[in-house]
Amino acid sequence: MSVPPISLESLTSTTSFDQLLTNAVSIGCAPSPCGSSEKPDDVNPAIWEKIKDHPCFSEEAHHYFARMHVSVAPACNIQCNYCNRKYDCANESRPGVVSERLTPDQALRKVIAVANEVPQLSVLGVAGPGDACYDWKRTKATLGLVARELPDIKMCISTNGLALPDHVAELADMNVDHVTITINMVDPDVGAKIYPWIFYDHRRYTGIEASRILHERQMLGLEMLTARGILTKINSVMIPSVNDEHLIEVNKWVKERGAFLHNVMPLISDQAHGTYYGLAGQRGPNVMELKALQDRLEGGAKLMRHCRQCRADAVGLLGSDRGQEFTLSEIPSEVTYNGKRGAYREVVAGERGAHVAAKVAAAAAVKAAGSRKSLLVAVATKGGGRVNEHFGHSKELQIYQASPEGIKLVGHRKIAQYCHGGWGEDTTLDDVIAALEGIDIVLCAKIGDCPKDQLTAAGIRATDAYGYDYIETAISALYIAELGVEPLAAIA
Amino acid sequence: MAFKIIASQCTQCGACEFECPSAAIKFKGDTYVIDPDKCTECKGAFDIQQCASVCPVPKTCVASGSSN
Numbered sequence: 001m002s003v004p005p006i007s008l009e010s011l012t013s014t015t016s017f018d019q020l021l022t023n024a025v026s027i028g029c030a031p032s033p034c035g036s037s038e039k040p041d042d043v044n045p046a047i048w049e050k051i052k053d054h055p056c057f058s059e060e061a062h063h064y065f066a067r068m069h070v071s072v073a074p075a076c077n078i079q080c081n082y083c084n085r086k087y088d089c090a091n092e093s094r095p096g097v098v099s100e101r102l103t104p105d106q107a108l109r110k111v112i113a114v115a116n117e118v119p120q121l122s123v124l125g126v127a128g129p130g131d132a133c134y135d136w137k138r139t140k141a142t143l144g145l146v147a148r149e150l151p152d153i154k155m156c157i158s159t160n161g162l163a164l165p166d167h168v169a170e171l172a173d174m175n176v177d178h179v180t181i182t183i184n185m186v187d188p189d190v191g192a193k194i195y196p197w198i199f200y201d202h203r204r205y206t207g208i209e210a211s212r213i214l215h216e217r218q219m220l221g222l223e224m225l226t227a228r229g230i231l232t233k234i235n236s237v238m239i240p241s242v243n244d245e246h247l248i249e250v251n252k253w254v255k256e257r258g259a260f261l262h263n264v265m266p267l268i269s270d271q272a273h274g275t276y277y278g279l280a281g282q283r284g285p286n287v288m289e290l291k292a293l294q295d296r297l298e299g300g301a302k303l304m305r306h307c308r309q310c311r312a313d314a315v316g317l318l319g320s321d322r323g324q325e326f327t328l329s330e331i332p333s334e335v336t337y338n339g340k341r342g343a344y345r346e347v348v349a350g351e352r353g354a355h356v357a358a359k360v361a362a363a364a365a366v367k368a369a370g371s372r373k374s375l376l377v378a379v380a381t382k383g384g385g386r387v388n389e390h391f392g393h394s395k396e397l398q399i400y401q402a403s404p405e406g407i408k409l410v411g412h413r414k415i416a417q418y419c420h421g422g423w424g425e426d427t428t429l430d431d432v433i434a435a436l437e438g439i440d441i442v443l444c445a446k447i448g449d450c451p452k453d454q455l456t457a458a459g460i461r462a463t464d465a466y467g468y469d470y471i472e473t474a475i476s477a478l479y480i481a482e483l484g485v486e487p488l489a490a491i492a
Numbered sequence: 493m494a495f496k497i498i499a500s501q502c503t504q505c506g507a508c509e510f511e512c513p514s515a516a517i518k519f520k521g522d523t524y525v526i527d528p529d530k531c532t533e534c535k536g537a538f539d540i541q542q543c544a545s546v547c548p549v550p551k552t553c554v555a556s557g558s559s560n
Contacts, residue, residue: 075507079548086503086549101504130505137510199507202538204545 047260050177050231053122053345054154055318057178057231057261059306059409060356063385064348066120068315068323069127070107071100072138076130078160078198078214080184081276082237082267085129100313101129104141106328111146111153112335114315114326119344124150127158127180128312134163143174150337154178158235162198162214164221172228179225180233180263181218186253188212190246194239196276219257226258233261233304239277240267240285244293248300255301263304264297266290287413288438291399294410305409306398317383319396319412355385355470362476363406371483374403378413378436379471380444387466387474391447392418399439400471402479407472413439418451433458441482443474494531494556495543499523501552508543508553517543528556 043051055062076085102110115121124146126132132139143155156178157171164181171179185191191211198210205213225232234254236247243250251262267284269277285293294303308318316322378397380389399411415432429451436442442455442462455462466474494516497508502523509517509524514537516530526543533555534541547553 074503074505075510075546076505076548077507077546085505130507134507199511199546202511202542202545203540 047231054156054178055123056125056156056180056304056307057233059304060352061122062306062318063355063381063383064120064352065122066118066315066317067123067125067310068111068114068118068121068326069125069310069312070102070110070142071129071313072102072104072107072142073126073128073132073135074101074130075135076128076160077134077162077200078131078210079196080160081194081196081282082239082269082278084273084275084278086274100328102328104138104145107142108145108149109331109333109335110326110328111150112337113331115150115153115341116335116338117326118316118322119341120317121153121341123154123156123178125156125158131160131163132157133159133161133167136163136167140167140170140174143176147174152341156180158182159221160214161218161221162200163217165217165224168221168224168228168230171225172230176230178231178233180235181222182235182237183218183222183250183254184237184239184243185211185246186215186219186250187246188215190243191215193242194237219253222254222257222259231260232258233263234259234301235263235265235307237267238264238285238290238293240283240289242282244285244289247293248296251297251300259301261304262297262301263307264290264294265307265309268309286437287411287435291411291438305411308396308412320382351384358470359407359472362470362472365476366402366407366479367404369480369484371479372404373483374401375475375479375482376401376410376438376440377475377478378439378442379474380442381471385470385472387443387469387471388445391442391444391451391462391464394418394444397436397442398471400475402475407475407479429454433460436460441478443471443478493533494528495526495533495541495553496528496556497524497526497543497547498552498554499525501549503549505548507546507548511542511546513537513542526553 051057051061053061053065055065055067111124126139126142139157146153155176157176158180161181184194188208188211191214192208195211195214197204197206198214200213222232236250238244238247247264254262267277269282269284271278297303306318310321311323313323314321315326377400379387379400380391380394380397381387382389394415395417396412396414398409399413401408401410413435415435416428418428418432433455439460442460443466444462444464445467446464447462452462466477504523506524513534514530514532516527517524544553
C-alpha cells in the first residue's frame with residue numbers, strides 16, 4: 001500500500017490514508033462498484049461527468065471536493081432587501097460578504113496558491129460580491145486567465161440573472177458549465193417586496209416594473225442556459241411571509257425550464273448587518289420551517305440540501321472556510337502551479353467507489369428493516385463521508401433522514417463549538433441543544449460523558465459507537481437497532 | 493456642472509466607472525473620483541445620470557452643487 005505524495009490531512013484529519021483504505025476494505029466492498037464506478041445509479045453518465053467533482057452540484061462530491069470563490073466582481077445591477085454590500089466582515093459568513101476585492105491578476109495568483117495547498121480544489125466560482133454577469137469584464141478576464149493556467153479547474157458563476165442573457169454565448173464558449181441564478185420569485189408583486197430597484201438598459205426601475213423585468217430576464221437566461229446544456233442551480237432565499245409559500249411556484253417554473261437543482265436557503269437577517277430586512281426586523285425561517293418547506297418541494301426540481309451559504313471569497317470544503325488563510329498578504333507575488341492535485345483525485349476515485357457501495361447497502365438495509373417510521377440523525381463529520389469528528393469540535397452537524405425510502409441528507413445545523421481545549425461551556429451546550437430541535441440521535445467520532453448526559457437530559461441521544469464508519473452505514477445500523485421490526489429479515 | 497462621489501460612503505464597487513459614457517470616472521488612491529472636466533452629466537447621451545442611477549448607496553453620487 002503506497003502513501004500518496006500529497007497530504008490528505010484536511011480531508012481525513014484523524015484518519016490517515018492507510019486507515020482510510022483499511023476502513024474502506026473492512027466495510028466490505030460490494031463486488032462491482034468498488035474502485036471502478038463511483039457513479040450513483042440514478043444519474044445520467046454525461047451529467048455525472050459534469051457534476052462528479054463539483055461540491056455544490058453534487059451532494060456526493062461535497063464530501064471530497066472543495067470550491068473557492070474569487071471576489072473579482074464588486075459591481076451589482078440590482079438591490080436586494082437582504083443585501084448590504086458595504087458591510088465586509090471577516091467573522092461573518094453569508095453570501096455577498098468579502099474581506100478584500102481582487103483584480104483578475106490577483107485572483108489568478110490566489111487560485112494557484114490555493115490549488116497548491118488544497119488538493120480537494122476542483123471548482124472556481126465568481127459569485128460577486130456584486131454580480132458576475134453585470135461586472136462581466138472582470139469576471140471574463142478572471143475565468144480566461146484561470147482556464148489558461150489551470151485547465152482542469154471547473155468554472156462556475158453565480159448571478160441574479162438580469163444581465164445573464166447578454167453573456168450566455170460567451171459562458172458557453174468559455175466552457176463554464178455550471179451557473180447559479182438567484183430566483184426568489186416568479187410573480188412581480190412578490191418581487192416588489194424583495195427588490196427595491198434594478199438598473200437596466202441605462203436607467204433605474206423600481207416597484208413591480210423592476211421585478212417584472214428581472215423575472216423575464218431570469219426566465220430567458222435560464223432557458224438559454226438549458227438550451228446550451230449548461231447545468232443550472234437556482235438559489236432561492238426563503239423569506240417568511242414574503243415568499244415562503246411562493247417558492248413552491250418558483251420550483252415549478254424553474255423545473256419546467258430545465259433547472260438542474262433548486263436550493264432553498266434561509267434568509268440571514270440581523271440588525272447588525274445593516275440590510276433593509278435586518279433593520280426592519282424581518283426574521284429568517286427557523287430550521288424546522290426550512291425543512292418543512294424543502295420537504296414539500298420534494299418531487300419537483302431536485303433540491304440541494306447541503307448548501308452552506310458561503311461568502312463570495314470562501315475557500316475549501318463546504319462547511320470549513322479557509323479563506324482567511326489565503327488573503328493577498330499571505331500569497332507570494334509569484335506563484336507557480338505545482339499540479340499535485342491529480343494524485344488526490346486518484347485516491348478519491350477509489351474511496352468514492354467504496355462509499356457508493358456502502359451507501360447502496362445501507363439504503364437496502366434500511367428499506368428491508370420493515371419499519372414505517374423515520375429517524376432524524378445529526379452527524380459530526382470532517383468530510384470523506386464518514387462519522388469522523390468529535391462532538392466538541394463540531395461547528396455544524398449534517399442532518400440525515402432515514403426512512404422506508406432510504407437515507408438522505410436533508411440539511412445541516414450550525415452549532416457553537418462546545419469544546420475549547422479540554423473544557424466545555426455549559427451555556428454553549430444550551431444553544432447546541434436548542435439547535436438540535438427535532439433530532440433523534442447525534443452520531444460523532446467521540447463525545448464526553450458530561451455533554452452526552454446533558455444532551456440525554458434534553459431528550460437527544462448521542463453516541464460514538466459508530467465512529468469512523470461511513471455515515472450511511474452508521475445510520476442504517478442505527479435504524480435497524482432502533483426501529484427494525486424484524487431484524488432477521490434484513491439479514492435473510 | 494458635474495457629478496461627484498462622496499468618498500466616505502462609496503463602496504468602491506466601480507459600477508459607475510463602466511456605466512459612465514464620458515470615461516470621466518477613475519479609481520484614484522482608494523476611491524472612485526469623477527473628473528469634473530470630463531463629466532457631461534450624461535447630457536446628449538442619456539436622459540438620466542448613469543453614475544447616480546447605478547450607485548448602490550443613497551446620496552453618494554450627487555450633483556456637485558448639492559450639499560453633503
